Amino acid sequence: MKVLLLGSGGREHALAASLAKSPLLTRLIAAPGNPGIARHAECMPVAVDDLDGIVRLATEQAVDLVVVGPEAPLVAGVVDRLAEAGIKAFGPSAAAARLEGSKAFTKELCEKHGIPTAAFRRCRSAEDARAAVKSFGAPVVVKADGLAAGKGVTVAETLEQAYAAVDAIFAGDGGEAVVEEFMAGEEASLFALVDGRTAVILGDAQDHKRAFDGDKGPNTGGMGAYSPAPVLSPALIDEAMESIVRPTVMAMAEDGAPFIGFLYAGLMIGPDGPRLVEYNVRFGDPEAEVVLPRLKDDLLELLLAAVEGRLKGVQPKFRRETALTVVMATRGYPGAYRTGSEIRGVEKAEARSGVTVFHAGTKQDGDRLLANGGRVLAVTALGADASEAQMNAYSAVDLIKWPEGFCRRDIGWRAAAASEEG
Template structure:
């Protein structure tokens, strides 16, 4: 097989790594890829926003399977374009991707089909949104409706903070805001291979969204992650599958938005059971960097079988994987480009490139989140120790990281 992975971040690096372990694949392309992926795949200089360019390349190279990484590529209708030309591609159509591209769309379906989630209201005027928040009080959650790369969410503990988030959201013309009750509990991520109403779950993970230790500071795309999650038992996973993931896949079919691809459930174990924080239309990042290294079954077999509506039993490495994200100074508000990165040759753990660039044989920062260092070990404590030992080997004066990834489960 010849496989094309679309994207340039850590998730796509993990997908390329998984595909590279397939005995059926003789050639992997990554578009546009990154310096880390270049060790496993041929990187091609096509933007992940260039649907026409990606389609032309896939036709020219007779690609057997395309796997889509980023949500913005899905939002542009890349799956629709490939399907129209009869090409095999794993990901949801532009219509089905609304499960992520519109929080209001997702919440309406959850509400209609009784899928447990936070109480909410959607507003398209700032005045009404502020009036509602003042009536409800804090803490409260403000979510911008569209794609925000994991950063359009504010968990406001002060009224001033909530109003500022609403004002910021409505400074963007045409924006809508979803305002939710603030759920409390233990967060976890459940990602499934989905085709219509067939749903095959991956092992679960826990992401750490806040930028600072102790879950402080603004939300990010994710600062670190580990898998499996010992607090979340098989009974809780069964509850999440039966009450959230399976009903959502079925609801999408019934509503005429049948979903194929990676369906991501951002979930919370509350005192009232499992509730849904959000759905995404693609693999999580950085969840991919700890879940996919544990996958022992051929990922291409899984994808092809589920697209043919044939189930595959998945086998997982029993070890714990823990990934620490190294981010640019100023992230998530800003990012640093051009800072020299050294010491990766001394790292024993897996290194996934999220935002790097190579010039004259040297590696530099090139984005907000730059690297994920993923360690594997028999226990969470051992994986934690190994990951942070390797993180400290990376030398770059413009990178920072959280020090407490996985601590809540130890």
């Protein structure tokens, strides 16, 4: 099979590495790809927001399947455009991608179908949002309604912080916001593979959103992750699938927008069980970098089964080991940062057993590897438990020489502490 993979981040590198193992694969093309993806695929300079270019590339290369990595082209309707051209694609339609493209849409769907989530108010003006903030009180959560690359959420500890978040959302041309009650508990991520009506579990993980050690600093797209997540017991996973994921899948089908693709449920685990924080309509990043290395099954075969409506009875299998990834980011991220600094030692890190360095924001300049983004590398290691995976990952991180980069030094601290106690 000829496969076209869309994207250029760490998630897409993890997808490329897994797809490349499939005996079904004859050729893998990536658009636009990155230096890490180039080890597995032929990279072509077509941007993920160039829908015309993507359809043209898929047609000219006669690909059998397009796998869409990031959320923006999904929300923009790339799967619909490919379908119109007679090209099979893995990912939701624009109508189904509203589960991530509009937080208000998802909250209203949950309200309609009794799916457990935080109380909320949809706000179309700053005045309405400020009133909602006041009614909920602090702490309170303020979210921009649309896509925000994982950074459109403010967990405000004071009313002043919440009002500032509201002002930022409605500045300029304005927008919409969702104001939610604060949910106490521990966050975890559950991934499902969906074929329109059937949803099967595709792993679980916990990530670290805050930029600095001790869960301090601004929210980011994710500074590290580990899988499996000890907080998600088998019983809690079953409960989340039955009370949250599967009702959502059925609701979308009944509404004429069947969901096909990766459905990523961000969960809050509290005293009353799991509640939905929000959905993403693609694999997580950096969660893909810890879930996919544990997958035993043929990823390409699973994606085909989803696209062709054949997931009933499928149960993906995973390795017993824990995977842990540490994101190395450019200093200044998630604020302003400079690109172009040189990174050395990646080969030494990857020479360690069980270690893979996924490229999230790099570019090649001759023999030099340069930083070309905020989150730049995801250093992933396997271990018998979280403590060993953590030790292996940081041993690899320490072999990478990049003075202009930084990383958290406490990724997986909860799971590692639990495994040491055990």
